[in-house]
Amino acid sequence: MITDTSFVPLTGSCKCGKLRFRMDDAPIVTLCCHCRLCQKVSGSAFRISAMIETDRLTILAGEPQPFQGADSHKVLQCPACRFNLWAHNPALGDAIAFVGVGMLDHGERLPPDVHYFTRSKHPWVTLSPDVPAFEERGDPGKPGAAARIAAALAGDGSGYSMDAWTGGTPTR
Secondary structure, three states: OOOHHHOOOEEEEOOOOOOEEEEOOOOOEEEEEOOHHHHHHHOOOOEEEEEEEHHHEEEEEOOOEEEEOHHHOEEEEOOOOOOEEEEEOOOOHHHEEEEEHHHEOOHHHOOOOEEEOHHHOOOOOOOOOOOOEEOOOOOOOOOOHHHHHHHHHHHHOOOOOHHHOOOOOEOO
């Protein structure tokens, strides 16, 4: 797990490299989602995303193109190769972005802080007992995470609240 004081900005790109970006701060939380939608979108058993305030992402090259993704997720992608860079969950609006860790040049620096939707986790996926896990969503207990989400949501004036995101009990 990376602490905010030890974080070195991470860069990333789409598949073709025409669109490059930088994550200027440590993510609020790095999550591994096992929901059926993330399984479909990723084509895998789960999807790992870094939740971060949108204003802490900087476009370095290119111009991302927004489109309406599955379940009303607003997605930003490269117009040339169509690879998704990040998405905005409709429960949180545009203030919070979910960056696909696989889009980062060194995504291995962001191991999951939490597992969500373990109720639909594939049975052969083994979870570390040291990482919080929730049948749906919940507060991972990462210091400062709740305050960062609340501040981002309050700052954008959208009326979204953190209540739409948290509210689960850790489970295995």
